[in-house]
Amino acid sequence: MSAAGFAQTPEPPYYAVIFTSQRTEGDWGYGHMAARMVELAQTMPGFLGVESVRGEDGLGITVSYWRTEEDIRHWKAHSEHQLVQETGKKTWYENYALRVAKVERAYGK
């Protein structure tokens, strides 16, 4: 699981935030923000990694991995991230779904 695009996560248990989203048309600063959020998340306590894909139709799935639920709450409450969440709802996302899940087991090739 050391290839590009794959998160290097420890043995479970840990947490996953599954963020599914449909982008609106146009960039509106989205590309810049998305790169900045990954950069910022990496500085947060408990951040374990992220996997992110967006298809040509604008549907995307980003899964970020965290050590604890408390770490996820801190990340959600970060001031710069909060601003981004507001703009996301208003401008960048037609629809989104966010799920917080506890990873219980994992394996791979």
Add this chain to the structure above:
Amino acid sequence: MSAAGFAQTPEPPYYAVIFTSQRTEGDWGYGHMAARMVELAQTMPGFLGVESVRGEDGLGITVSYWRTEEDIRHWKAHSEHQLVQETGKKTWYENYALRVAKVERAYGK
């Protein structure tokens, strides 16, 4: 959360299987199999929905949602799915990571 590409999941708790994969070059029957697996999964007990995206670079994330862990075990053990898992390891996937997680909370736009 009723838009195309989004799973219509009930109130948590329920389970998610997060499958991240990097495709090899060429189709080798992959497209046909992937459609068939979604069709087959929909007939399995406890199946709640699926969200799936693949990027131009061949990295993909598919998240399927299930009522219980037992439902996930049944799906993994299905004979046709088992054959596909073997071919996946040998032919379709350069790398993959599979994580089973319990969804504890969810919200969306």
